[in-house]
Amino acid sequence: MMMTATLSAQTISFARDGNHILDNVAMQLSSGEIVGLIGPNGAGKSSLLRVMAGLQQADTGSVSLSLDDADKKSLNDFSGRERAQILAYLPQQEIPAWPLQVEHLVGLGRAPWHTPLTGKSPADKQAIERALEQTELQSLRQRIVTTLSGGELQRTLLARVFAGEPQIILADEPIAALDPYHQLHMMELLAEHAQQGGAVLAALHDLSLAARFCSRLVLLHRGKVVADGSPIDVLTTENLQQVYGISAYVDCRDEGVVIIPRKRVL
Incomplete structure (x- = not known):
């Protein structure tokens, strides 16, 4: 069973080469949520994900984690192995360094659950098989990852995340390289993870999805949170014009909000 978890960022600021990437950002992610992190290129989405994953140190502010309603602890108070068991990060455009088979790369997701040089346990093997099945990669399991298409590789990296059975998933543009079928499949899997008690924060450019x-x-816009709320409250024509610089048709339906860009607003 999954724990309940809350990951919080408080007053996060981060600059690089004198440029302010994040400016006093605060947000919270809790079990049962799938949260979309949206904004134009350069808004600070990737940097915020890396800070919240503990992979990038903020200049000011802090990231805390609470498990099963216990008091919040700084993310830095958890060991690397503890963090990896609870939280998984899916990067943008990762290039494998080694010509591993798909099933072996997926198996690396089990690393936080056993010590080095020990073989895979029955639980490890079961988690790997389940991840391959979830992402429909059974037929590719023996393919070398360096021969995969961009979309196949992205699905393999997601399977590695699922194999680790994390509570929290932070994903940076997880559907960018995928065709429409696999975009929907990827989002369905992430939504299912949240429905089962997990938590997902995903940077996305497809506003309708x-x-x-x-x-x-x-x-996010220029490193600041402009809006935080339900899709219908965030995806307003005013916000789209202010942040994205576009005039758009916004159609609110039962199944979601459909965005149709009309023209750039100069």
Whole structure:
């Protein structure tokens, strides 16, 4: 069974080469949520995900984690292995360094659960098989990952995340390289993870899919949170014009919000 978990970022600021990437950002992610992190290129989405994953140190502010309603602890108070068991990060455009078979790369997701040089346990093997099945990769299990298409590789990396059975998933543009079928499949899997008690924060550029699958959207612009709320409250014509610089048709339906860009607003 999954624990309940809350991951919180408080007053996060981060600069690189004198450029302010994140400016006093605060947000919270809790079990049962799939949250879309949206905003134009350069808004700070990737940097925020890396800070919340503990992979990038913020200049100011902190990231805390609470498990099963216990008091919040700084993410830095958890060991690397503990963090990896609870939280998984799916990067953008990862290039495998070694010509591993798909099933072996997926198996690396089990690393936090056993000590080095020990063989895979029955639980490890079961988790790997389940991850391959979830992502429909059984037929590719023996393929070398360096021969995969971009979409096949992205599905393999997601399977590695699922194999680790994390509570929290932080995903950076998880559907960017996928065709429409696999975009929907990827979002369905992430939404199912949240429905089962997990938590997902995903940086997304497809606003219609973000509105369709996410319970909440956080809109970033120039390193600041412009809006945080339900898709219908965040994806307004005013926000789209202010943040994205576009005039768009916004159609609110039962299954979500459909965004049709009309023209750039100069």
